[in-house]
Amino acid sequence: MSLEQFKNRNVGTQEYRMLDLEPTPETGWGRFKRVVRRSVKLELFTGLKVTFREMIKALFMGEMHTTKYPFEKLPIAPRYRAIHEMKRLLESGHYRCIGCGLCEKICISDCIRMDTRYDENQRKEVSEYTINFGRCIFCGYCAEVCPELAIVHGGRYENASEQRASYALFEDMLTPLDQLAQQKEYPGFGAVSPDADEKIKKTPLAY
Amino acid sequence: MDGYIIGTIIKAVLVLAIISALAGFGTYIERKVLAFMQRRLGPMHVGPYGLLQILADGIKLFTKEDFIPSGANRLIFMIAPAITAMTAFIALAAVPLLPEFTLFGVTVRPIIADINVGILFVLGMMAAGLYGPLLAGLAQNNKWGLLGAARTAVQFLSYEVVTGLSILAPIMIVGSLSLIDFNNYQAGGIGEWLIWKQPLAFVLFLIAGFAETNRTPFDLLEHEAEVVSGYATEYSGMRWGMFFIGEYANMITIGFLASLIFLGGFNPWGFIPGGLAIILKVSFFFFLMLWVRASWPHIRPDQLMWLCWKVLMPLAVINVTLTGLVMMF
Amino acid sequence: MSKNEITITIDGVECRTTEGEYILNAARANGIFIPAICYLTRCSPTLACRICLVEADGKRVYSCNAKAKEGMEIVTQTEEILEERRAIMEVYDVNHPLQCGVCDQHGECELQNYTLELGVDSQHYAIADTLRETKNWSTVLHYDAGLCIVCERCVTVCKDMIGDSALKTGPRGGGPLDKGYKETMPKDAYAMWNKLQKSIIVPSNGTEHTNCSDCGECTAVCPVGALTERDFVYKANPWELKEIPATCAHCSSGCHLYYETRFSSIDNPEEMIFRVKNEWNFQSLCGAGRFGYDYENRNVSKDEVAFAQAVAALQKAETIRFSSMISNEEALMLQRLKEEKGIRLVNPEVRPFQRFLTAYAKSSGRSLYGSDYREIMEESDFVVSIGAALRNDNPNARYAFNNVQKMNKGAGLYFHPVGDTLVPTFGKSVECITHKPGQEETALYLVLDLFADKEALPDYLREYLEGFHETRKKTVKEKVMKEVTEIVKDEETGEEKEVKKKVPEMVEKEVEYDHNLLVEALGADPVAFAESFEKMMKKKESFALILGEDLYGHPHWENLAKLAALAEKHCGMKLAMIPPKSNALGVALICDLDEEAEGYTVGYNQPGDFRLSALGDGDLDMPAMNQQEGTMTTMNKRVVPTNAALEYGGYTLNDLMNALGLGKRLTVDWTMELPVDRGFQAEAFDDLKDGFLNDGTEIRGYALTPIRGRASTAKAKPASDEAVLEGTIAYRCNPQRQFNDFTDKAHQIFEAFALYASPEKAEELGEKVEVIFEEGSLTLDVVADERMNGEIVAVPDFKASADVYRLFGESRYANVTLKKV
Structure with missing residues (x-):
């Protein structure tokens, strides 16, 4: 399935029809008549026909549903919420996180913690940052609340591990410096809306 | 005489080996067919197209712990699966599998024992097979097993009646209980097939056959949504595997019986030689069972009994009576 | 001060208040909200923010400095007022850095709150920003000028409450406002902005560093994140911290405070106190309270061996020596040990105070001094302090002394042998008399002489005091207006004219005056003193006397106690003493202390043969005061509850009592048993309330009940110079x-x-x-x-x-x- 198809799965507009079901017969004679009628109409074979048709489709018309998962992967939606990514500033390469603690506050499974300190440049430095993925429920609140677009959800969803305590540290989630050029600003979970500019009123500046 | 004994032993071993292998292969086919009908791929990873899955399953079954629950009747618990498997294979002894052929100058009759009560023997053996699930269910000290056993007794006994009565009419027509006689009776091509003379009997036999082999829609014995795994709840490893093999052997037997009795057996079919013809026919029946499993839901026990005693049994009796009347006049 | 009850109407709600109360306080006491940024209760109105604008009887007034009058009709919100307030908030938001995310005040910031409250969703004003640098003013104070909104609360509290006056507004160096704003902007907002654009907070001594007592009260009152404790900067967010109400245990003030705790760090989940907060509108802290919070006894587990040794030590102990930094409950346990086992209780800190208090009780017929520091702060306009190093002994006594000068237009007399340069700066009418050590009797006699109703004094005393007065002559310079005739030439017309003019002239004159020998004895100039005292006494109605620790250990303590009782009785003075250490008053009331240690001594936070210690260096660990619940007795004569801010894993004194067969289930089960016959109440710990009401009423715990007896009529001894020390x-x-x-x-x-x-x-x-x-x-x-x-x-x-x-x-x-x- 291509990404376009995937995104167009419109589950909202299927046409449901009410089946015209006859009332259940109450007398023995009625039931007998129903059995005879159904037998004569060979209703049972409709079922056989359906399964056979599906088999033909699958085998000869290339409509097999199976994705051979570890070898093949379905494309995921841009707003998919998997393992977090910590972004860097594109110009300076400095991490964007300012240590405001909003993600820590909003986290409903209480799995984010950070240590901050006053650094030499009179800035708030995030000295340590962890997400306990054993507890994270990937609700996306942290990405949504982040004022700096520093924490977003990435697409890495395979996080099986031999260790129960899968803590992630800041450095693990941070975009590696050498891959800064590939860091993308996609309209993903936690990113700004496309019409953000129109929504914001500018503050007058006298200089 | 010695040659006869040796030949029979060779034939018995061959049948045992081939049918066992086929039963295993049957599981693979079943999984594949079901998968295709649901537009899936089925087993794919072990070997090309997942062919070696059977081997993997076999290894798994053989190496699994043989587990006997406490409180179970150990002896009966242990022999019950053997009963199923044995009766299934013994039943095949009186079934002519292929037409006669000559190998290295020896004329081989691919039937282990051509007894003159072939059909009776086959049906009897299949009926005896009900002791397997019945004893297994009773012996394992598990309520699901007990329910499974109860269902076994009810289902198998009831449908034995229908099987017998449905075949009675063809037997009356052919006038023999030997399956070879049945085959020879239909030697004149498609037009001679008994299905045309006895369509109702064929349908009844087929339905009863599904029930006898415990296939959907009559798989009440071990229906997992209701009784966990029925009589097989406490079984694991190869003991469970023997139930499985028995079931698949029974499916093949039913396939052979239906082909031999109603569909012209191993007579050549147009340009198709007899041997291939019967294999095709049996394959069709096997496929039909899988097809039905993929398509239909299973029914309730009360519906099962209703169908058997109030519909199929009267129809079978009517069929026998009509056949008798027709033959009389 | 007048205390007439009046009724005013605020937004249609009838409110009872007292005459002369500010409208803002009246509204707050009655639960009506008027926004105000710069106003601090208990301090003088600054009028910097102008946001508390209301309409009183149709006139626009600032509610923080307009006094309530009978029948006043006040409207807190009109369209105009809202517009004005909104404009003011917009101005406050001009160039305020949008760095809420990292700000330490984020979440409890008044700028945020009012910006939202007043619905500022867009900005109409702008001006070029000025570079304002972040500075560390002292070892504890951190000032981020960029965040400062110059509400001057820090300046006000430092001056009016703390008395250090270490801060002032200085030039910011910002450019002038756009002229166009003057017409378009609401008036008050423009005026406020004009001032804001010019000022910034700087240390008042002209250097980069404050010279103050490092109490940190300015950080507490700062509505934004501009002033913070250096240690707390960027360490934790306010909302993560758990607020635990407690009582400061360092001195006898027993201030109410909140310990704010959180896990230490990612690596260490143990709870830790991050900072201390206080109800700064009603209670000011000192530097020890605010910064001395991490004294807990960490990493303590139950050491059974040490415990067994401690039990054995208590079994054979003849003396327990303890400090007064213990709760009432613990003091009661020790007293019980004394009663049951005959162990001597020794506390050198409290013993003289206890003795003095007993002597005072005997003379006055009341077991406790009559007043407290809140009352002094609120009502007095003349404070006399004797025998206390105000600056060091007790911050709240000092704050009271200072606050009276600033808020009640008060005057103060400070008697102390150690010269102090801060106390005179508290107010213009503060007179410091640096006498010799040991002259406290003379000082008290002087107080009696100055303030007592002479008619009511016992005859012997009146006569004794009269003996100190002499009529002497002195030369004074007097200003006399003299008429002078001058000849002035009119420049235009050339005419000469005689003009009569009055010119002042100093004339020396000899007058008789009352020479006070007591003043002279104390080392002051009686003439100058008499003059300034006359000025000080103008319009004064309510007098207070603060007595300090010097008196308790004075060789003539008994006589001093007698004099104190007399002063209270005959001068109509509010008398308050300063209990020497943390819970000294509680210990003095609960324990029967012995003079000398004897034999085998168990020390509780004190030296001894076996040491129980909450400092972690003793033979058996004990919980520190921030790790236990219990009650403390404050110098305001209240029994107040305190709670455990941090976990403690070891044994407590109650466990030891249990091992001796004298214990209770919990330490706080002792609260019920505090001696009622010494003024305590039989209230369970869990029934004690904590905190303040909106109008500042303290509802912490309960007030001690003074026990009344018969006042002894023994005569006071004359002042003697025996105790006077000379030399080094x-x-x-x-x-x-x-x-x-x-x-x-x-x-x-x-x-x-x-x-x-x-x-x-x-x-x-x-x-x-x-x-x-x-x-x-x-x-x-x-x-x-x-x-x-x-x-x-x-x-x-x-x-x-x-x-x-x-x-x-x-x-x-x-x-x-x-x-x-």
Whole structure:
């Protein structure tokens, strides 16, 4: 399935029809008549026909549903919420996180913690940052609340591990410096809306 | 005489080996067919197209712990699966599998024992097979097993009646209980097939056959949504595997019986030689069972009994009576 | 001050208040919200923010400085007022950095709150920003000028409450406002902005660093994140912290505060106190309370061996020596030990105070002094302090003294042998009399002489006092207006004219005056004193007397107590004493203390043969005061609850009592048993309330009930000079922010255990001296205290191990020899 198809799965507009079901017969004679009628109409074979048709489709018309998962992967939606990514500033390469603690506050499974300190440049430095993925429920609140677009959800969803305590540290989630050029600003979970500019009123500046 | 004994032993071993292998292969086919009908791929990873899955399953079954629950009747618990498997294979002894052929100058009759009560023997053996699930269910000290056993007794006994009565009419027509006689009776091509003379009997036999082999829609014995795994709840490893093999052997037997009795057996079919013809026919029946499993839901026990005693049994009796009347006049 | 009840109407709600109360306070007390940024209860209105604008009887007034009058109709919101307020908030938001995310005030910021409250969703004003630099004003104060909104709350609280006046507004260097704004903007907002654009907060001494007592009250009152504790900067967010109401245990003020705790860090999930907060509208903290919070006894587990040893030690103990930093409950347990086992209780800190209090009770017929510091702060306009080093002994007594000067247009008399340069700055009408140590009797007699109703005094006393008055003559210069005739030439017309003019002229004149020998004895000039005292007494109605620790250990303590009782009775003065250490009043009331230690001694936070210690260095660990619940007795005569801020894993005194068969289930089960016959109430700990009401009423715990008896009529002895010390004198006095080993343990309190002296004296003494007492000697570094004056040096007593009490004996003064080392 291509990404376009995937995104167009419109589950909202299927046409449901009410089946015209006859009332259940109450007398023995009625039931007998129903059995005879159904037998004569060979209703049972409709079922056989359906399964056979599906088999033909699958085998000869290339409509097999199976994705051979570890070898093949379905494309995921841009707003998919998997393992977090910590972004860097594109110009300076400095991490964007300012240590405001909003993600820590909003986290409903209480799995984010950070240590901050006053650094030499009179800035708030995030000295340590962890997400306990054993507890994270990937609700996306942290990405949504982040004022700096520093924490977003990435697409890495395979996080099986031999260790129960899968803590992630800041450095693990941070975009590696050498891959800064590939860091993308996609309209993903936690990113700004496309019409953000129109929504914001500018503050007058006298200089 | 010695040659006869040796030949029979060779034939018995061959049948045992081939049918066992086929039963295993049957599981693979079943999984594949079901998968295709649901537009899936089925087993794919072990070997090309997942062919070696059977081997993997076999290894798994053989190496699994043989587990006997406490409180179970150990002896009966242990022999019950053997009963199923044995009766299934013994039943095949009186079934002519292929037409006669000559190998290295020896004329081989691919039937282990051509007894003159072939059909009776086959049906009897299949009926005896009900002791397997019945004893297994009773012996394992598990309520699901007990329910499974109860269902076994009810289902198998009831449908034995229908099987017998449905075949009675063809037997009356052919006038023999030997399956070879049945085959020879239909030697004149498609037009001679008994299905045309006895369509109702064929349908009844087929339905009863599904029930006898415990296939959907009559798989009440071990229906997992209701009784966990029925009589097989406490079984694991190869003991469970023997139930499985028995079931698949029974499916093949039913396939052979239906082909031999109603569909012209191993007579050549147009340009198709007899041997291939019967294999095709049996394959069709096997496929039909899988097809039905993929398509239909299973029914309730009360519906099962209703169908058997109030519909199929009267129809079978009517069929026998009509056949008798027709033959009389 | 008048206390007439009046009724005013605020937004249609009838409110009872007192005449002369500010409208804002009246509204707050009645639960009506009026926004205000710069106003601080208990301080004078600053009028910086102008946001508390209301309409009173149709006139626009600022509710923080408009006084309520009978029948006043007040509207807090009209369209115009809202517009004005919104404009003011917009101005406050101009150039305020949008860095809420990292700001330490984020979540409890008044700028945020009011911006939202007043619905500021767009900005109409702009001006070029000025570079404002972040500075560290002292070891504890951090000022981020960029965040400052110049509400001047810090300046106000430092001046009106703390008395340091260490801050002022300075020039910001911002450009002028766009002229166009004057027409378009609401008037008040423009005026406020004009001022805001020009000012910034700077230390008032003109340097980069504040010279103050580092109390940190300015950080508490700062509505934004501009002023913070250095240690707390960017460490944690306010909302993560758990607020635990407690009582500060460092001095006898027993201030209400909140310990704010959180897990230490990612690596260490253990709870830790991050900072201390207070109800700054109703209670000011000192530096020890605010920064001396991390004195808990960490990583303690139940050491069974030590516990068994402790039980054995208590079994054979003949004396328990303890400090007064214990709760009432613990004091009661010790008293129970005394009752049951006959163990002597020794507490050198409290013993003189207890004795003094008993003597006072005998003379006055009341077991407790009549007033407290809240009352003094609210009602007095003349405070006299005798025998207390106000700056060091007790911050709240000092705040009260200062606040009276600032808020009640008060006057103050400060009697103390150690010269202090800060106290005179509290107000214009503060007179400091630096007498010799030991002259406290004379000082009290002077108070009687100055304030007592002479008619009501016992005859012997009146006669005695009259003996100190002499009529003498003095020469005064008087201004006389003299008429002079001048000839002035009109320049235009050339005419000469005679003009009569009045010119002042100084004339010397001899007058008779009342020469007060008591004043002279105390080392002051009676003439000058009489003059200034006359000024001080103008319009004064309510007098207060603060008595300090010097009196308790004075050789004539009994006579002093008698005099104090007389002063209270005959001068109509509110009398308040300063209990010497943390829970000294509680210990004095609960325990029957013995004079001397004997035999095997168990020390509780004190030296001894077996040491129970909450400092982590004893033979058995005990919980520190921030790890236990219980009650404390404050110098305001209240029994107040305190809660455990941090976990404690070891044994408590109650466990030891249990092992001895005298214990209760919980320590707080003892609260019920506090002695009712000594003024306590039989209230369960869990029934005690905590905190303040909106109008500032303290509802913490309960007030002690004074026990009344018959006042003895024994005569007071005349003042004697026996106790007067001459020569080199050491004074037992702690530096500010240090009270005991626990404050010393806190990482943000740096004051050293050293000899403190005035800068001149310190220079003379050099770097290090040996202080030789009769009983022994101490070698101490010399630290210059800029606010000390005179020859007397101060030796701290906050280290129990140094056993300074033994060196000094009972008196706070001792003759010593200082030897340079």
